[in-house]
Every structure is written in structure tokens, then in C-alpha cells.
Amino acid sequence: MELATTLKSQTVQNHVREVGINPNYWYAVSWANQVKVGEIKPVMIWQQPIAVYRDVNGCLHALEDICPHKGVALHKGKVQGCNLACAYHGWEFNNEGDCVGIPYLSPEQKLPRAQVRSYPIQEKYDLIWIFPGNPTLAAVCQPPDIKEFDDPEWFRVPVPAKMKAHFSICNENSIDVFHGFLHENLQGWFAPALISLKETESSIRTEYxxxxxxxxAKFLGLSERADKVTTLSVTTEYRYPHFYSSLQGISTLYLMRLPVGPRETHSVAFFFFKVRLPKQLLKLLQPLLRVILQRFVLLRFLAQDIEMMESEQQTYLTNPQRRYVEINPAIIAIQRLVIRQYEQFVQQSKQSQTNGN
Ligand code: FES
Ligand SMILES: [Fe+2]
Incomplete structure (x- = not known):
């Protein structure tokens, strides 16, 4: 549905700062190379602690990070073959979460019925993805399609981030191109205008x-000459729960959001640039160029954004009743979407509970 792009005062839905996630999507929880064979890593998706481990065959598994014996965190244990053994008494769980061994129980004795939740997990784009919702829905939904990832035409720069803010605040920062003012000293963009705004059941698409x-701007290939103004169109798309942006085919961004809890959000961004250098030279310079772009460009922008997002969160916590004024219809639309996705999930869970009873 096409929405009006007029900038006018609208009511901010304060309770968007309290909504939970719709867990029926894939969330990126870690870099794949951070979990080597035999290693376990604790991760968190919206207050659900999960132990991710890689078994002897190199396969990844995800179990709830709570031992069903006495509640010790399973990530403190060790990988035994394809299973995970708890650090405390050595109870061993297979990748489906079933207790398959207790070291001090004789083989003829029956194992207790003790099970830990397991999660669908996959490795894609150098990242580990987990589906924290209804596992029967995991196959019908996939992580975002990142077509630039293996394309040699595009130069990739990964940027991870941690924000002490609710994910709705982070989403609004990403879709709100009007905050170029913040990045003025870094020669960010200026003179933003909202051209179009579309809303579907699970996405918000804007064109600025x-x-x-x-x-x-010249270095990044955004303008031909440093002394001339170049006007470009930037498309941003929030496809719940992740974010995509494209700057007229010159650069693209995929931002994978990981809501850790009500006051903490992590993300991994892949920036893609079309660098105008001969292929051989680019190959040679890639590691150096990646570090330069990360440290001296992207992380500096990000630090400014994080300061704003965390300040917004802090003020909200001081007085959650305080009302704010918004004039960008894209912000109102994304708030609506975040609330709707959560309410749909709550509704679905209630229905499946009723059907199950
Ligand atoms: S608490 Fe895990 S085996 Fe006892
Ligand atoms: Fe920004």
C-alpha cells in the first residue's frame, strides 16, 4: 500500500519501546568462525539463552542454555562427539536436546525424562543463524537473500554493532534518512527528501x-567530483526483522538485527561498494581497504548513531509516559509494523495453544 510522504506531526506509539519480537524469523547470532569444532558459544535472542556448539563432524547445533537437571548454563560444558555434556554432573544431550547419558548411572538403569529445547540452526554468509520461533515454520522462512555476497563486482565490508537500546529505536535510526544532520562533520548526506513510502504486511519501503x-563522497564513489553536489536516490527497506538499503546501485547495505533483550540490540551489517579500482589491485588492497573503510568511515558514523540511540533509550527509561513528536511518516509506519508483527505472533501462539489443548 502506498502511503503519503507529507511530513506532518503524528502520534508516537510509546509502547513500541516495550514490544517483543516475532521469533518466527531467522536471526544472525554470531560469525561462523567464532564457533570452531568442539567449541561452544553462548548467545541470546530476546532473553532466550542459547548454547551454540560445533560437533566433531563440523555441524552446528543450538540448545537452550539451561541444563534440565539443575539449571546450570550448558555452554560451560563440553562437546562430546555430536553431543553436549553439562559441566556439573556430565549429563549428556544429543542435538535434539534429549538426555542420552548420565556418567554415574549404570547402563541398565533407565535414563530420566530430561529434555532441553533445540533450535533450527544454519550457517550462511559467514554467519550463524538461529530460528527461535515455532520450528515447523523454519523451512518456509529463510535468512535474507544477499546476492552481492559472492559477486566479485562488489567489495564487502562487515560491521558488527552493539547498542543499549530497544530494537525499535535501532530500526527507526536505520530508516530515518532525515538524520544526515548528525553526520555533517563526516561529510554525510544532506538535503534529504522522502519521495515514496510503501507498507506491506511485513515490510516498509522508502525512497529518499x-x-x-x-x-x-568521491572516495566512496558517490559523486564524480569532490567540489560538486551529487543528488542520488536511496531506497531503504525494512523486511521484518532485517533491513536493506541501496544507494542507486553504487552501494548497498544489509543490516541483520539481533534483539538481545528489551534494552539491548546487536547487529551485523554488510556494506557493499563498487570500488573503482582494477580487479588485481583491489584484490591486493582488499584487507587494507576494508580496515580503512571500517575504522575511518563506517565505525565513525556508527558511533554517532549509537550515541543518539542510547540517549533516546535512556530518556525513555527515565520517563516512559513522556510524549514525543514525530513528523516522518516512515517512522510511524515502522512502529506500526513492529507492533503488528509482535501482536500477530502472540495471536498465533494463543491459537496454537488452543488447538493443542
Ligand atoms: S546441572 Fe547439568 S548435569 Fe547437573
Ligand atoms: Fe546514521
């Missing part, structure tokens, strides 16, 4: 026009 000028 922005202008660039300066040496940074």
Missing part, C-alpha cells in the same frame, strides 16, 4: 533523495 559533496 539525498545529496553528497566532498572528498569522502
Amino acid at each position: 533523495q539525498v545529496s553528497y559533496k566532498g572528498r569522502m
Whole structure:
């Protein structure tokens, strides 16, 4: 559905700062190389602690990080073959979460009925993805399609981030192109205008026009000359729960959101640039260029954004009743979507409980 792009005062839905996630999506929880064979890593998706481990065959598994014996965190244990053994008494769980061994119980004795929840898990784009919702829905939904990932035309720069803020605050930062003002000293964009706004059941799509000028814009291939203003169109799309943005085919961004809890959100971003360098030279310079772009460009922008998001969260916590004024219809639309996705999930869970009873 096409929505009006007029900037006018609208009511902010404060309770968006309290809504939970719809867990029926894939969430990126870690870099794949951070969990080697025989290693276990604790991760958190919306207050659900999960132990991710890689078995002797190199396969990844995810179990709830709570031992059903006495509640000790399973990530403190060790990988035994394809199973995970708890650190405390050595109870061993297979990748489906069934207790398959207790070291001090004689083989003829029956094992107790003790089970830990297991989660669908997969490795894609150098990341580990977990589906924290209804496992029967995991196959019909997939992580975002990142077509630039293996395309040699695109130069990839990964940027992880941690914010002490609710994920709705982070989403709004990503879709709100009007905050170019914040990045003025870094020669970010200016003169933003919202051109179109579309809403579907699970996505918000915006098109803005922005202008660039300066040496940074030229270096990133955004403008031909440093002393001239270049106006470009930027498309942003929030496809719940992740985010995608494209700057007129010159650069793209995929932002994978990980809501850790009501006041903490992590993310992994992949920035893709079309760097105008000969292929051989680019190959040679890639590691250096990646570090330069991360440290001296992207992380500096990100630090400014994080400061704003965390400040917004802090003020909200001081007085959750306080009302705020918003004029960007894209923000109102994304708030609506976040609330709707959560309410749909709550509704579905109630229905499946009723059907199950
Ligand atoms: S608490 Fe895990 S085996 Fe006892
Ligand atoms: Fe920003």
C-alpha cells in the first residue's frame, strides 16, 4: 500500500519501546568462525539463552542454555562427539536436546525424562543463524537473500554493532534518512527528501533523495567530483526483522538485527561498494581497504548513531509516559509494523495453544 510522504506531526506509539519480537524469523547470532569444532558459544535472542556448539563432524547445533537437571548454563560444558555434556554432573544431550547419558548411572538403569529445547540452526554468509520461533515454520522462512555476497563486482565490508537500546529505536535510526544532520562533520548526506513510502504486511519501503559533496563522497564513489553536489536516490527497506538499503546501485547495505533483550540490540551489517579500482589491485588492497573503510568511515558514523540511540533509550527509561513528536511518516509506519508483527505472533501462539489443548 502506498502511503503519503507529507511530513506532518503524528502520534508516537510509546509502547513500541516495550514490544517483543516475532521469533518466527531467522536471526544472525554470531560469525561462523567464532564457533570452531568442539567449541561452544553462548548467545541470546530476546532473553532466550542459547548454547551454540560445533560437533566433531563440523555441524552446528543450538540448545537452550539451561541444563534440565539443575539449571546450570550448558555452554560451560563440553562437546562430546555430536553431543553436549553439562559441566556439573556430565549429563549428556544429543542435538535434539534429549538426555542420552548420565556418567554415574549404570547402563541398565533407565535414563530420566530430561529434555532441553533445540533450535533450527544454519550457517550462511559467514554467519550463524538461529530460528527461535515455532520450528515447523523454519523451512518456509529463510535468512535474507544477499546476492552481492559472492559477486566479485562488489567489495564487502562487515560491521558488527552493539547498542543499549530497544530494537525499535535501532530500526527507526536505520530508516530515518532525515538524520544526515548528525553526520555533517563526516561529510554525510544532506538535503534529504522522502519521495515514496510503501507498507506491506511485513515490510516498509522508502525512497529518499539525498545529496553528497566532498572528498569522502568521491572516495566512496558517490559523486564524480569532490567540489560538486551529487543528488542520488536511496531506497531503504525494512523486511521484518532485517533491513536493506541501496544507494542507486553504487552501494548497498544489509543490516541483520539481533534483539538481545528489551534494552539491548546487536547487529551485523554488510556494506557493499563498487570500488573503482582494477580487479588485481583491489584484490591486493582488499584487507587494507576494508580496515580503512571500517575504522575511518563506517565505525565513525556508527558511533554517532549509537550515541543518539542510547540517549533516546535512556530518556525513555527515565520517563516512559513522556510524549514525543514525530513528523516522518516512515517512522510511524515502522512502529506500526513492529507492533503488528509482535501482536500477530502472540495471536498465533494463543491459537496454537488452543488447538493443542
Ligand atoms: S546441572 Fe547439568 S548435569 Fe547437573
Ligand atoms: Fe546514521
